[in-house]
Amino acid sequence: MTRVAALRAPTFSLQALWRTAPTRRDEVLAIVGAVLTGGGDRIWAASPAAARLGIRPPITVAQARAVVPALTVIPRDPVLEAAAAEVLLTLMQHYSSRIERETAGDEHWLFADVAGLDRLVGPPAEVARLLLCEARHAGLVVTVGVARTKTLARLAADVAADTCIVAETTAAEQAFVAGLPLAALRPEPALALRLRRFGLTTVADLLALPAARVGDKLGPSGLSLLRRARGEEEGGGLQPAATPVVIGADLSLDYALDNLEPLLAVLDELLGRLLVQLAARGYLCGDLRLSFVADGGERFERLVRVSAPSRERPALLALCRLHLSEAPLPAPVIQVAVVATPASLQPVQLALFSAPRPAPDKLALTVARLQALCGPERIGAPRLLDTYGDDRFTLTPVATSTRAPTPRGEVTPPVTSLRRLRPPCEVEVLVQGALPAAIASRSFRGSITACRGPFRRGEEWWQPPEVAGPACDLYDVELQGGLRLRLAGAPDKARWWVLGSYD
Amino acid sequence: MAVSSPSILAWLKAHPALRPAPALRAERLSTGQRPLDALLQGGLPCGAITEIVGRASSGRTSLALGAMAAVTAAGALVAWIDPFDTLDPLSAQASGVVLEQLLWIRPRGADAVAQALAATGQVVAAGGFAALALDVAEGGRRAPLCHLGTWVRLKHRLERSRTVLLLLSGDARAGAMAALRLECAWAPEVARLRVRVTRQWHGTPGAEVLLPLAAAVD
Numbered sequence: 001m002t003r004v005a006a007l008r009a010p011t012f013s014l015q016a017l018w019r020t021a022p023t024r025r026d027e028v029l030a031i032v033g034a035v036l037t038g039g040g041d042r043i044w045a046a047s048p049a050a051a052r053l054g055i056r057p058p059i060t061v062a063q064a065r066a067v068v069p070a071l072t073v074i075p076r077d078p079v080l081e082a083a084a085a086e087v088l089l090t091l092m093q094h095y096s097s098r099i100e101r102e103t104a105g106d107e108h109w110l111f112a113d114v115a116g117l118d119r120l121v122g123p124p125a126e127v128a129r130l131l132l133c134e135a136r137h138a139g140l141v142v143t144v145g146v147a148r149t150k151t152l153a154r155l156a157a158d159v160a161a162d163t164c165i166v167a168e169t170t171a172a173e174q175a176f177v178a179g180l181p182l183a184a185l186r187p188e189p190a191l192a193l194r195l196r197r198f199g200l201t202t203v204a205d206l207l208a209l210p211a212a213r214v215g216d217k218l219g220p221s222g223l224s225l226l227r228r229a230r231g232e233e234e235g236g237g238l239q240p241a242a243t244p245v246v247i248g249a250d251l252s253l254d255y256a257l258d259n260l261e262p263l264l265a266v267l268d269e270l271l272g273r274l275l276v277q278l279a280a281r282g283y284l285c286g287d288l289r290l291s292f293v294a295d296g297g298e299r300f301e302r303l304v305r306v307s308a309p310s311r312e313r314p315a316l317l318a319l320c321r322l323h324l325s326e327a328p329l330p331a332p333v334i335q336v337a338v339v340a341t342p343a344s345l346q347p348v349q350l351a352l353f354s355a356p357r358p359a360p361d362k363l364a365l366t367v368a369r370l371q372a373l374c375g376p377e378r379i380g381a382p383r384l385l386d387t388y389g390d391d392r393f394t395l396t397p398v399a400t401s402t403r404a405p406t407p408r409g410e411v412t413p414p415v416t417s418l419r420r421l422r423p424p425c426e427v428e429v430l431v432q433g434a435l436p437a438a439i440a441s442r443s444f445r446g447s448i449t450a451c452r453g454p455f456r457r458g459e460e461w462w463q464p465p466e467v468a469g470p471a472c473d474l475y476d477v478e479l480q481g482g483l484r485l486r487l488a489g490a491p492d493k494a495r496w497w498v499l500g501s502y503d
Numbered sequence: 504m505a506v507s508s509p510s511i512l513a514w515l516k517a518h519p520a521l522r523p524a525p526a527l528r529a530e531r532l533s534t535g536q537r538p539l540d541a542l543l544q545g546g547l548p549c550g551a552i553t554e555i556v557g558r559a560s561s562g563r564t565s566l567a568l569g570a571m572a573a574v575t576a577a578g579a580l581v582a583w584i585d586p587f588d589t590l591d592p593l594s595a596q597a598s599g600v601v602l603e604q605l606l607w608i609r610p611r612g613a614d615a616v617a618q619a620l621a622a623t624g625q626v627v628a629a630g631g632f633a634a635l636a637l638d639v640a641e642g643g644r645r646a647p648l649c650h651l652g653t654w655v656r657l658k659h660r661l662e663r664s665r666t667v668l669l670l671l672s673g674d675a676r677a678g679a680m681a682a683l684r685l686e687c688a689w690a691p692e693v694a695r696l697r698v699r700v701t702r703q704w705h706g707t708p709g710a711e712v713l714l715p716l717a718a719a720v721d
Contacts, residue, residue, distance in 0.1 A: 355579035358631025363580075366629035370608055370622055378609040382592035382602050393592045398580065399603040406576040406601070414536065414562070414569035414696065416719040417594035419640070476719070482689060484560045500591065502719060503564040503640070 001168065003115040003124060004238055005095070006145045006153035007131060009088060012108040013045050013076050016084035019139040029072040030055055030064055044076060045106045057106075084108075086246065087138045094134075095127060098240035100150075109157075111150050111238055128163035148173065150238045152231040159184050173231050178204035185228050191221050203229045245281065248339035249273040256295040256332035260324055263333065267320050270338045271313050278342060284309035284364070285316055286343035290324075293335035300329055305376045307397060308367035309343035315365070318372030360400045367398070390457060390472075390488070390499065391420060416502050418486060424497035431493050436475055439487070444498055446479040453477075454489070476502070516707055532634060532667050534566070535573030535599075538712045539698060543683065544705065547634075550665045551682035552658060554702075556674050559640075561687040562696040562716060564589075565598070567636050567669050572599030574667075579633035582606040582626045586615035587641040594719070606632075620649050627660045627668070634667040639676065648672075654680040675702075684708075 009015060013031045018024060028049045032041040043064055046055040053068045064071050085101070088110055092099050096112035103109070114127050121127050124146040135142040145156025147166035152173060156164035159180060166176045180203045182195055195218075200206055206214075206229050214222045227234060249270040257263045267290070278285055288304040304323045310316060345361055358366065370379050380395030427441035438447040453475030475487040484502040489495070531545030540546045547553050547570060555563045571581050581604060583590055588609050596602055606626070610618030616639060623637050639648060658680045661668055670677055675684060684702035695713035702708055 355577050355633060356631055357580050358629050362629055362631065366625055367606070369625050373621055373625070374608060374610045374618055378611060380607060381605055382590075382595070382607050384592055384596060384602070391591070391593075395607065396603075398606045403578045403601070403604065405578045412535075412599065413715040413717045414565040415594065415598045415717045416562075417564045417568050417598060418591040418719060419564055419589040420591045422588045482558075482560055482691070500589070501559055503560055503562060 001115060002113065002148060002238075003168070004147060004150045004153040005092075005112050005114040005124075005127060005131065006147075006150065006157040007088065007092065007110040007112075007135070007142050008144075008154075008157040009084075009108040009135075009140055009142045010106070011045050012084065012103075012106050013081060014047060014106075015140050016080040017074070017077065019084055019087075020080060022139070027072055028053060028055075028068060028070060029074060030061075031076055032061060032073055033076060041073075043073075081108075084140060088135065088140065088142070091131060091134045091138065095121065095131070098238065100239050100241060109154070111153065113238055113240065114146065124165050125163070128165060132162055147231070149231055149233050151228055151233055152177070155180065155184060155228075155231075158186075174207075177229055177231060178202070178207060182206060185225055187225050188221055191218065191225065194218065245283070245342045246339060247274055247277045247281075247283070247342055248337060249277075250291075250335065250337035252335050253333075256334045258332035260321070260328070263324070263329075263336070264317060264321055266336050267338065268313070268317050270336065271316050271320075274338060274340045275311055275313055275316075278340060279311060281342065282344075283342035284311050284345055286341035288316065288320065288341070289339040290320065291335075291337040291339070292329060292333040294329075294331040295334050296331065298331060300331075300333070302327070306341075306343075306368065306371070307376055307380065308364040308371065309345060310365055310368035312365055312368060315368040315372045319368075319376065322372065322375055354403070355405070357400075363398070363400060388457065391422070418500045419503045420500040421498055424488065424499050427487075427496050427498055429487070429489065429493075429496040434493075436477060436487060436489070436496070439477075439479070439485075439496070439498075441498070444479070444483070444485065446481060446483070448477045449480055450478040451475055453487075456491075457488075474499075530665065532570075533573045534570045536566075536569060536712075536714055539714065542698075542700065542710050542712050543703075547667045547669070548682045548705070549667055550662045551704075552654070552661065552668045552670055552677045552680055554670045554672065554675055554677055554681045554684040555687060556672055556684060556701075557687035558673065561689055562698075563640060563671050563687045564594075564638075565716060566685070566687060566696065566698065566714075567638075567671055568595055568598035568600060570667075570669065571595070571605070571634060571636065572601075574634045575599075575601035575604040577633075578604075580604050580606065580631060581634045581636070582608060582632050583636045583638065584608045584610070584619045584622050584626070585638050586610045586619035587638065589638060589641060597719070616648065620653060623668070624657065624660065627657065627664050627666055630664045630666075632664075632666050634669065636669040636671060638671040640671045640673055648676045651678070651680075654678070 026049055027047060029047045030043045030050050031045045032043060041061045042058040044057055055064050055068060061073055085108055092110050092112045096114055098113040100111040117127055128144040128146050131144045143157050143160045143162055145153045145160055145164045147153040147156050148168045152166050156166050166173055182201060182203060211226060214226050251266055251270060286309050287306050290302040292300040302323060304319050306319060367379060381398040382393045383396045385392040385394060425443055427439045427444055429436045430438040435451050436448055454473035456471060457474055458471035471491055472488045473491060477487055478484045486499040488497045488499050530549040532549055533540050533546040555567055557563045574581050583605060608622050626632055626635055654677050681702055682704045686699045686701045688697045690697040693713060696716045697711055697713055699711040700708050
């Protein structure tokens with residue numbers, strides 16, 4: 001048995017505004033499109049006080065001002081509306097994970113699958129009551145309908161004063177629908193006019209007609225209206241979408257902060273709030289997006305990479321500190337917001353007979369701590385890049401899954417390894433007979449007793465010279481004291497570098 | 504029984520009462536080189552500090568990477584803490600290290616060595632890493648790496664985590680806290696890597712082995 005709850009938030013743009021500014025509830029104000037461009041803008045929503053004075057959407061601002069000269073006109077604030085929508089979504093997520101969101105004009109709708117909550121929460125009436133109370137507590141006025149199908153739940157929420165429950169029996173559903181006026185089905189204006197001309201005023205009148213005749217007389221839109229009147233699902237019923245989880249926290253300050261330490265204290269507080277939200281949903285904290293508003297209104301964005309998801313506050317704060325001390329904010333800030341990217345930890349099956357490894361969460365925590373210590377771009381498993389370039393690699397997350405032991409056949413001797421100098425050290429080289437004979441620099445000095453090379457290296461040798469970049473000649477040399485080096489020389493032998501020593 | 508003074512040390516070393524009991528002998532991790540494993544009674548001691556010392560171009564890094572290769576081939580995780588940013592991933596791969604299993608930590612800045620020591624403590628405390636290399640070979644003889652107390656704490660943590668700590672340096676840095684010290688030198692007369700045991704808790708120091716060294720790869 002399916003059971004769908006519909007939550008309707010009417011005049012959503014106004015409610016989103018009132019939620020943050022309750023004192024404006026009684027003002028004579030109207031809301032226009034996102035940007036106020038002039039008198040030609042159309043009114044999107046009007047407050048009850050403005051509506052009483054005759055302001056109705058979608059008249060223009062100029063027309064509205066002609067009626068009420070003192071009308072306050074403000075543009076829609078998408079940030080406020082998104083925040084209010086997020087609040088409603090969070091409320092709904094307490095009862096269901098299958099949620100569909102819909103926006104129709106200035107109405108915000110949420111539909112959720114609330115089947116099977118009888119033992120956990122209570123009967124449908126209790127679910128509806130709780131949703132209504134929680135929304136009111138959050139400063140939003142909504143109506144809630146619960147029924148067997150999404151169409152019926154929508155109708156119930158649409159006609160309800162606060163909550164409306166449609167019992168899950170055919171007779172109850174028919175009785176509920178039959179008593180509604182036809183306008184409750186929201187027919188298109190042209191269709192509504194035709195129905196009125198036919199003398200049809202209630203849903204019961206429409207249901208009394210044979211379906212074939214309705215199709216003949218009213219066309220596809222009439223049949224669609226008839227299906228809605230019967231409570232049949234349209235468009236596949238409930239279509240729950242994967243809602244992007246946005247977990248954030250922000251703080252407005254009384255005075256601007258121009259120092260890193262007090263800013264970190266603010267970030268610490270915000271991170272604490274974020275981590276509570278993440279823990280409640282079973283997530284770890286991935287990348288952090290920091291937004292700052294300067295005293296003069298300028299905005300700054302910072303992205304703090306967290307390659308090993310963690311829920312450890314000191315480690316995340318240390319990453320923020322590292323990032324902000326490397327790239328300080330150019331101006332004192334008065335608003336701080338942090339948005340976390342929720343990350344899940346990949347479960348890993350460790351094997352009984354394989355080599356012991358740290359648990360993935362413990363490894364992630366260790367890597368996060370190490371990143372906070374050394375910087376996120378300095379930790380990881382090296383991966384060689386598929387190129388002929390010298391010292392080309394990238395760092396990737398270390399493997400968390402278990403790996404079967406590699407059979408190693410016969411024992412191989414150690415391989416002579418290079419110890420890199422990063423960056424390479426420029427040296428002066430004496431060349432005799434096209435080969436280096438001696439080198440001199442602050443770190444390396446002496447005559448060369450053995451030399452192998454040159455080995456020409458060009459990163460993209462198949463490209464034309466202007467694209468391929470400079471090539472170089474590599475030499476392996478041994479100095480008189482036994483020190484073995486890798487030398488790189490420009491093809492014209494004008495400049496030389498020590499790339500590293502063999503050890 | 505009269506014992507002549509030059510042979511007192513040899514007599515003491517050979518005395519059964521002064522040999523560690525088998526139960527006290529540490530668990531070992533193979534170095535990947537059979538002659539060296541045989542010399543070290545199975546390999547590198549787990550849960551202890553092993554120093555690999557030697558001059559530049561003496562083969563310290565090659566020996567350490569060979570040991571890391573053996574550990575990663577067994578499916579275990581290893582870490583390489585590199586405050587001087589000298590590790591060459593190509594050489595590591597050529598030595599047989601499974602790079603996916605290698606956590607490379609590259610501290611930076613003026614306090615890179617201090618960061619490296621802190622990172623060493625954290626990796627050891629995390630547990631689950633079979634081996635860990637702390638490469639301070641470029642540090643020279645300038646100053647003590649850290650206070651003795653730090654080595655003592657690290658030693659106790661290692662004993663709990665059973666991790667092998669390889670300390671690559673120019674000379675002995677861990678002092679009495681090192682369970683094993685291997686001194687590397689290149690023997691040009693035989694073109695071999697000479698590895699000499701200069702300190703060993705559970706065994707007799709002084710033994711040495713010559714290992715062939717394969718050519719570097721491009």
